[in-house]
Amino acid sequence: MTGVSDTPGPLASAHAIAAGVRAGTFRAREVLEEHLARVEALEEDVHAFNLVLADSARMAADAVDADVAAGHDLGPLAGVPVALKDNLCTRGVPTTCSSLILGSWKPPYDATVVQRLASAGAVVVGKTNLDEFAMGSSTENSAFGATRNPHDLTRVPGGSSGGSAAAVAAAFAAVALGSDTGGSIRQPASLCGVVGAKPTYGLVSRYGLIAFASSLDQIGPLARSVRDAALLLDSISGPDPADSTCLQDDPPSASARLEGGVEGLRVGLVRELAGAEGISPDVVACTRDAAEALSGLGAKVDEVSLPAAVYGLSAYYIIAPAEASSNLARYDGVRYGMRAANHGTDAADITEMYLRTRSAGFGAEVKRRIMLGTYALSAGYYDAYYGQAQRVRTLIIRDFEAAYETFDVLLAPTAPGTAFELGAKTADPLTMYLNDVCTIPSNLAGHPAISVPFGVGDDGLPVGVQVLAPALGETVMFQVAAALEAAAPPVALPSILSAGRTG
Amino acid sequence: MTVTTTDWETVIGLEVHAELRTETKLFCCCRNSFGEEPNVNVCPVCLGLPGSLPVLNRVAVEYAMRIGTALHCRVQSSIFHRKNYFYPDMPKDYQISQYDIPINAEGWLDLPGGRRVQIERAHMEEDTGKSTHVGGGGRIHEATYSLVDYNRAGVPLVEIVSAPDMRSAEEARAYVDELRSILVATGASDGKMEEGSLRVDANVSVRAKGDGQFGTRCEIKNMNSLRSLGRAIEYEAERQVALITDGGSVAQETRHWDESAGRTGTMRSKEEAYDYRYFPEPDLVPVEPSDEWIASVAASLPRLPAQRRSEIAAASGMGVESESVVTVVRLGLDGYVDAVIASGAGERGTAIAVRRLANEVAAEIGSAAHLTEPAFCRLIAMESDGSLTTAQARTVLRELLDNGGEPDAIAARLGFEAMEAGDLEAVVDQVISAHPDEWSRYVAGEAKLAGFFMNHIKAATEGKADMKAASALLRSRSA
Ligand SMILES: [Zn+2]
Helix, strand or coil: CCCCCCCCCCCCCHHHHHHHHHHCCCCHHHHHHHHHHHHHHHHHHHCCEEEECHHHHHHHHHHHHHHHHCCCCCCCCCCCEEEEECCECECCECCCCCCCCCCCCCCCCCCHHHHHHHHCCCEEEEEECCCHHHCCCCCCCCCCCCCCECCECCECCCCCCHHHHHHHHCCCCCEEEEEECCCCCHHHHHHHCCEEEECCCCCECCCCECCCCCCCCEEEEEECCHHHHHHHHHHHECCCCCCCCCCCCCCCCCCCCCCCCCCCCEEEEEHHHHCCCCCCHHHHHHHHHHHHHHHHCCCEEEEECCHHHHHHHHHHHHHHHHHHHHHCCCCCCCCCCCCCCCCCCCCCCHHHHHHHHHHHHCCHHHHHHHHHHHHHCCCCCHHHHHHHHHHHHHHHHHHHHHHHHHCCEEEEECCCCCCCECCCCCCCHHHHHHHHCCCHHHHHHCCCEEEEEEEECCCCCEEEEEEECCCCCHHHHHHHHHHHHHHCCCCCCCHHHHCCCCC | CCCCHHHEEEEEEEEEEEECCCCECCCCCCECCCCCCCCCCCCCCCCCCCCCCCCCCHHHHHHHHHHHHHCCCEECCECCEEEECCCCCCCCCEEEECCCCCCEEEEEEECCCCCEEEEEEEEEEECCCEEEEECHHHCCCCCCEEEEECCCCCCEEEEEEECCCECCHHHHHHHHHHHHHHHHHHCCCCCCCCCCCEEEEEEEEEEECCCCCCCCCEEEEEECCHHHHHHHHHHHHHHHHHHHHCCCCCCCEEEEEECCCCEEEEEEECCCCCCCCCEECCCCCCECCCHHHHHHHHHHCCCCHHHHHHHHHHHHCCCCCCHHHHHHHHCCCHHHHHHHHHCCCCHHHHHHHHHHHHHHHHHCHHHHHHCCHHHHHHHHHHHHCCCCCHHHHHHHHHHHHHHCCCHHHHHHHCCCCCCCHHHHHHHHHHHHHHCHHHHHHHHCCCCCHHHHHHHHHHHHCCCCCCHHHHHHHHHHHHC
16 A cells, blocks of 8 residues: 555544545545554554454445545545444444453444444444443453553553543544443543543434443544544434434534634533542643633633532442443353353353353453442342432432523533553542542433543643533533633643654 | 131232234334244344344334223333343343333223222233253253243233232133133233233132231242143142141242142242342333323223123123123124124024024134124024024034035025924824824823924924924923
């Protein structure tokens, strides 16, 4: 392959790629090869992927180029290299959830979002690493090894969509899909210096997303710009008859008012989250800087109180494990995936087969949450745990509703700190859980939220700030996010890219 | 002290699972059909593959509403729950079912005998697959290996839960029989116990007569026919009475009916009982049928067995609990009665029709398809007006059931013209004069000789005589 000189640079936007491919300025195949070369050079250090799909990506890119040559209409993501979190089902391609228990299982179908990406002309470069079954905040809970942060390879990328965030930060793909149950898109976006959005619950079909906690899971975009995140979200949102919880009306446009500015918009800085215990001062400072920047652009910024938000973490760690304990029951060795004891071995009976399979197939964090959730749903404990958690959820929704009577959007930190060292929090699950304290309330309410890079911490690593909006408030949320992005201090390239090792 | 079972009362509540006759399964587009090659009607949803999601079948909801309406339940907004337990024939290791907010609540069913059984609920749920355990006597824990067929997984079920309102095995059977007729009448289920589309679990307890408290109950599973339901309840009641009278007590547990051994055995003790960890199914939205939908289901419901029985009883002059009326409605032969009534038959003709249906047609129910309503109406008219004797009418009916056809033509082919009254008198007089001794004894009061004369009259007329008329003639000659 020669002649990649016409391709845009490594940080080219999805918009620029799609426009260039459609116009015939460069070919999808050239864009792909340029990205694959970077994967070849840097993936060993980053480990963003569970599986790189070079061959099928080349076929998809060639098909896009053939369509361009034939004068066919092309979708909004024509030739855009996309990475998929490895909990999204891809037909005939292993989908692992970074767990041993799925073995070499290959889904016989594509997730709805995967189908929509294909019809939009996107080129899937690979399946990205995650915390096993999306349970974690560092991508260290992967059966296939941790992903490293492209800004500092000794640090975690966040999680659970750490592979997708790292792939976008390292420009292995222009954009990526992740899933967000308690912050799993936004927190790694913050730690990797990229944009990550969790849409309104029901805006994007979950069909083909391997469930962690069904009432909280949402698929969303990770990108290097707000505009690209909006483009990707608009390409996958909308009704799907295969998902009963998917909203049936036309979705709001994320891209509609990106240039709209914030003049006159009312922005509420969430007091409890901006000042929550455990949020490091440099993150609080970045958040206040962001509020000031918006104020300078004409927004009316004030503090707002969400008193129930601080109970979100506790409620989340009941509801999510409860649903997970049920969602993960099917991995029992009977039908697919790993079976640790077969006919003819010394396993005495079916119960022993279940025990051996699930003991060997699940990692420690997944087991911990299955046990938590099973306990919370048990007879005699249901009301005290699950019932109480659902009441907290209702209170949080009420707090948000009250806040949105006064404010158009809310502002809060995304993660309590910058990227931490690998292994720093693995010994203490509770410390790890605190990573999600600012992101969880949006999941519990079903509301959208987006993390936008805004400044750096004392260690020079990226810090993200969240814009929160009411249900179906994506248009105004992306509008404010775009203004914030434009006002943010310049972000340094990830060290591995700036080190000139991109081949 | 001897205590007999007559001092004891059996208390029975039934849980009936009815498969709905929808084209497709409850949460996917796979075909809902019985008796196919294993694992042909499956897809990612009913196999519970990772990432798949259920979507509720609207027709199944409508069928469930029909059943609820027919059982006089409150049809209401409802939600689904997950019932969690591990079993290989359940693809997700949880069953999507309804729990504290079912679609149908608080109804009742009247048995043909008049007794009313309260219905607590009739809720929707998905069926499981079917396991075959090879080796180890067919039980999963001793099996060498097991095979699973998921064709049935996700087939829509309605579970109808009665109050503990029945007091005998006979009543329990009558309840299931009546419920089955209602299910068939609504068109929601085919009610075939032998094919497993109707499955019955029985909660059985005993108590001393007059005791206001219920005893400890056992749940009995695996009865595959009405007969085994009756046997299992009777066995279980006797077992419990024997336990108590021996100074022991009944342990709450799930028991398995062994048809060949004729006994129940422990399946799961209370300590081993599953904790199902019910919680609201997050993959589905609430089912909220509009008032218009509920009303249209109620309006489209056909007449139900109880109503059919009273209509037919009124038109035929027979009792509403008459065996013939109950049988005709239970077997779905009531359409013939309607046709006979519409053809202008009066009370007597309608009663004849009910008897023919309950006897000859019921015995040959498999051939009933050959019998057209016009042919049946004509046959009843011929029997009513005396053109055919009862014996002749039966013969013609048999021919109609076997081969179809037209009653007048069949009667003519068989030579069944009715005798003129004068011809019959002549035959009767000939038979009397040919047997003077027997006649004197009959006139003297030896009544059983009537049969002797009737047989001779029947033979002399080659069965064409109206035997009622012959009997009347015989009596008038002897008077
Ligand atoms: Zn199916």
